[in-house]
Amino acid sequence: MDGADEGTEPAQGPTRGNVSDDARAAVAALLRIGEPGDGLMKGLVDEMGPRAVLDLIIAVATRQASANEAAAGVSTAIGTVAGAGQLSEALARWAVRGEESAGGRDLDSMQRLGSRLVLPTDPEWPAALSDLGPAAPLGLWVRGEALLRSVLLRAVAVVGARAASSYGTKCASDLAWDLSARGVTVVSGGAFGIDAAAHRAAIARDHPTVAFMAGGVDRFYPAANTELFRQMLPGGAIVSETAPGMTPMRHRFLLRNRLIAASSVATIIVEAGWRSGALNTARHALELSRAVGAFPGSVYSASSTGCHRLLRLHEAELVTCCDDVMGLLDLAEPTLFEDTAAAPADDPVDDLAEREKICLNALSTTRALDPGTIASRAGLTIVEALSALAALELTGLSARRDAGWVKLRRKKR
Amino acid sequence: MDGADEGTEPAQGPTRGNVSDDARAAVAALLRIGEPGDGLMKGLVDEMGPRAVLDLIIAVATRQASANEAAAGVSTAIGTVAGAGQLSEALARWAVRGEESAGGRDLDSMQRLGSRLVLPTDPEWPAALSDLGPAAPLGLWVRGEALLRSVLLRAVAVVGARAASSYGTKCASDLAWDLSARGVTVVSGGAFGIDAAAHRAAIARDHPTVAFMAGGVDRFYPAANTELFRQMLPGGAIVSETAPGMTPMRHRFLLRNRLIAASSVATIIVEAGWRSGALNTARHALELSRAVGAFPGSVYSASSTGCHRLLRLHEAELVTCCDDVMGLLDLAEPTLFEDTAAAPADDPVDDLAEREKICLNALSTTRALDPGTIASRAGLTIVEALSALAALELTGLSARRDAGWVKLRRKKR
Numbered sequence: 001m002d003g004a005d006e007g008t009e010p011a012q013g014p015t016r017g018n019v020s021d022d023a024r025a026a027v028a029a030l031l032r033i034g035e036p037g038d039g040l041m042k043g044l045v046d047e048m049g050p051r052a053v054l055d056l057i058i059a060v061a062t063r064q065a066s067a068n069e070a071a072a073g074v075s076t077a078i079g080t081v082a083g084a085g086q087l088s089e090a091l092a093r094w095a096v097r098g099e100e101s102a103g104g105r106d107l108d109s110m111q112r113l114g115s116r117l118v119l120p121t122d123p124e125w126p127a128a129l130s131d132l133g134p135a136a137p138l139g140l141w142v143r144g145e146a147l148l149r150s151v152l153l154r155a156v157a158v159v160g161a162r163a164a165s166s167y168g169t170k171c172a173s174d175l176a177w178d179l180s181a182r183g184v185t186v187v188s189g190g191a192f193g194i195d196a197a198a199h200r201a202a203i204a205r206d207h208p209t210v211a212f213m214a215g216g217v218d219r220f221y222p223a224a225n226t227e228l229f230r231q232m233l234p235g236g237a238i239v240s241e242t243a244p245g246m247t248p249m250r251h252r253f254l255l256r257n258r259l260i261a262a263s264s265v266a267t268i269i270v271e272a273g274w275r276s277g278a279l280n281t282a283r284h285a286l287e288l289s290r291a292v293g294a295f296p297g298s299v300y301s302a303s304s305t306g307c308h309r310l311l312r313l314h315e316a317e318l319v320t321c322c323d324d325v326m327g328l329l330d331l332a333e334p335t336l337f338e339d340t341a342a343a344p345a346d347d348p349v350d351d352l353a354e355r356e357k358i359c360l361n362a363l364s365t366t367r368a369l370d371p372g373t374i375a376s377r378a379g380l381t382i383v384e385a386l387s388a389l390a391a392l393e394l395t396g397l398s399a400r401r402d403a404g405w406v407k408l409r410r411k412k413r
Numbered sequence: 414m415d416g417a418d419e420g421t422e423p424a425q426g427p428t429r430g431n432v433s434d435d436a437r438a439a440v441a442a443l444l445r446i447g448e449p450g451d452g453l454m455k456g457l458v459d460e461m462g463p464r465a466v467l468d469l470i471i472a473v474a475t476r477q478a479s480a481n482e483a484a485a486g487v488s489t490a491i492g493t494v495a496g497a498g499q500l501s502e503a504l505a506r507w508a509v510r511g512e513e514s515a516g517g518r519d520l521d522s523m524q525r526l527g528s529r530l531v532l533p534t535d536p537e538w539p540a541a542l543s544d545l546g547p548a549a550p551l552g553l554w555v556r557g558e559a560l561l562r563s564v565l566l567r568a569v570a571v572v573g574a575r576a577a578s579s580y581g582t583k584c585a586s587d588l589a590w591d592l593s594a595r596g597v598t599v600v601s602g603g604a605f606g607i608d609a610a611a612h613r614a615a616i617a618r619d620h621p622t623v624a625f626m627a628g629g630v631d632r633f634y635p636a637a638n639t640e641l642f643r644q645m646l647p648g649g650a651i652v653s654e655t656a657p658g659m660t661p662m663r664h665r666f667l668l669r670n671r672l673i674a675a676s677s678v679a680t681i682i683v684e685a686g687w688r689s690g691a692l693n694t695a696r697h698a699l700e701l702s703r704a705v706g707a708f709p710g711s712v713y714s715a716s717s718t719g720c721h722r723l724l725r726l727h728e729a730e731l732v733t734c735c736d737d738v739m740g741l742l743d744l745a746e747p748t749l750f751e752d753t754a755a756a757p758a759d760d761p762v763d764d765l766a767e768r769e770k771i772c773l774n775a776l777s778t779t780r781a782l783d784p785g786t787i788a789s790r791a792g793l794t795i796v797e798a799l800s801a802l803a804a805l806e807l808t809g810l811s812a813r814r815d816a817g818w819v820k821l822r823r824k825k826r
Contacts, residue, residue, distance in 0.1 A: 311709070
């Protein structure tokens with residue numbers, strides 16, 4: 001494994017940090033044991049490291065310790081993560097799938113497929129995913145030539161109904177083509193309908209596109225899109241937190257959606273029926289204070305009812321074309337997605353309280369927003385937003401203009 | 414004339430108050446002399462009465478006095494309305510059209526057509542139009558059987574592009590049909606396209622519909638809609654503040670639009686191109702703090718670009734059907750359009766400051782709104798809205814709920 005890590009295939013080399021292969025194998029095993037978005041496992045791994053967590057599970061799985069004993073042994077160390085009872089219950093559940101060698105096997109088999117496991121400590125990790133907090137993935141299986149962090153620096157999710165109309169397919173295709181032409185990466189879910197149309201247009205425009213999968217990246221789902229997935233691999237990426245071989249199931253689709261939302265500056269719903277899964281992606285984007293856009297359509301089309309609902313409830317901005325989406329992005333100053341790894345330590349943003357950072361990200365450099373809009377974008381109350389805005393004004397990061405606030409452009413560093 | 418006023422045709426009888434025929438003839442003359450929305454003339458009439466204003470103009474027209482002399486003679490009495498210079502200039506302009514007998518002639522000829530002149534002091538006057546303040550009309554020429562105040566108690570404007578698509582025509586037709594079925598009067602401008610489709614569906618549903626015209630009500634414009642206008646007369650009304658025989662001109666269309674907006678609880682734009690006149694109606698409705706709704710459509714349709722612009726700028730709520738529009742209306746408690754003539758004097762609303770009334774009208778009884786939304790609906794700044802909301806809370810007319818404010822239903826009087 002050591003030697004392989006020094007290889008030059010896209011799967012290795014520049015994408016790896018100083019993470020030990022042991023830690024990587026432990027994460028691979030944990031991704032097989034846990035389900036996506038398991039906040040308790042994520043909290044334990046953050047506190048104890050992946051190897052210690054895996055050891056604990058294996059101990060229970062091999063009956064070296066009962067779940068209660070194992071939980072009691074670590075509960076003081078991880079008291080902030082969970083109570084002993086909750087932990088014991090989780091350990092018992094995880095132990096059912098606990099197997100020491102699973103991680104190493106996955107790393108081996110996936111390497112043969114040209115895939116790699118990217119950890120939060122790797123330089124390739126897309127910083128935006130950390131906004132998910134305890135719901136952030138332990139790691140991501142990545143298949144394809146793209147350096148994930150780079151292609152996701154300017155990414156927009158283009159998602160929607162599987163049962164898309166020809167109108168929706170054209171909207172998705174035109175939008176993805178135009179976004180790609182402007183250097184924005186189209187992120188989607190690889191499904192039939194809107195997703196496929198968006199990926200396809202990005203590929204046709206010869207720009208990387210990224211598909212987040214609900215099942216393992218070793219299998220292309222849906223199989224009918226296999227050729228599309230193959231076309232993504234040069235330059236693009238197919239990504240999943242689900243272990244190889246795992247089948248896509250409903251709850252995995254819903255949790256996969258949070259990765260689509262988190263990795264994108266904006267999520268655009270092109271067409272969605274009343275109960276479309278794309279609305280779940282919009283929900284995740286809203287929770288993350290990401291911009292959400294929705295295409296309008298005929299009031300007589302069932303595949304636009306979900307979009308119209310989002311718009312009526314003011315949960316999405318109406319967008320009709322790439323220009324509208326670019327307006328949402330405010331990419332001229334992509335604070336949210338700037339490469340913080342490269343930023344110097346004296347960035348005034350670093351000194352901001354969390355609430356002020358969120359508020360700053362909710363501002364536009366081009367248009368004065370009123371406190372109500374800012375609060376709604378930032379997920380804050382009006383009072384919280386006003387207090388944060390006052391602080392931002394003092395630091396010179398924002399200013400009042402007309403009846404609202406704008407973000408001030410910072411000097412190039 | 415006295416005898417005619419006691420007649421029983423729809424043009425007379427219950428619709429008249431104690432206004433003297435002389436005052437009515439004076440207003441008829443002034444409507445021929447001034448242009449719609451002339452705030453200076455309206456201010457003078459409010460201060461001096463129509464007869465005195467007409468006498469002043471006739472004096473200048475017949476050279477009994479110069480415009481300067483006439484202006485100086487009354488400027489102390491009407492000091493708040495305008496300066497002597499501004500007044501002198503207006504008198505000179507009005508005098509060009511000033512003719513003593515014009516008003517009486519119009520009343521006679523329009524009576525033969527079954528039309529009448531309704532004044533703000535008449536019981537038939539729709540109270541909502543007074544919200545226009547100095548831009549309120551001096552009077553309205555009305556043709557048709559409807560009692561204007563009654564049919565406009567629950568009215569929604571359905572307007573849009575003349576060059577409507579078949580999609581837009583269907584939307585307008587379906588909406589007007591459903592609104593009529595619920596007892597809501599459809600108001601529009603009698604134009605080709607969306608307007609005609611809306612009127613037609615209301616007539617088909619056998620419900621009164623009201624057309625506001627840019628020219629005199631003695632001529633049907635556009636002439637190709639003559640049969641449609643004729644069908645409106647039983648039960649409905651054709652209304653204009655422009656004198657008989659006057660031709661519709663661009664500025665009269667734009668000013669006509671304010672009457673459509675003011676007479677309706679909500680203005681719904683079904684289809685509108687990028688520079689459609691319907692957007693002007695929406696603008697008037699916004700300025701009057703009336704609800705504005707817009708239908709979505711294909712992003713590839715030029716006749717939806719205006720609607721999409723309104724929605725993108727948050728100047729309209731997205732509506733897809735009658736239910737959505739009814740949601741906007743909040744007709745369960747139609748404060749805005751309740752028949753204030755019948756309300757007892759101890760209504761707590763009467764004691765409110767103007768800003769608090771506006772704010773109250775911006776609230777919903779069914780849904781908590783955040784201060785930003787309320788401020789935007791009411792046309793107030795956030796600070797003004799918060800101060801008004803505090804006052805409303807003290808009077809028991811509104812209450813905080815969740816993160817916002819709701820209007821409390823008042824006990825039946």
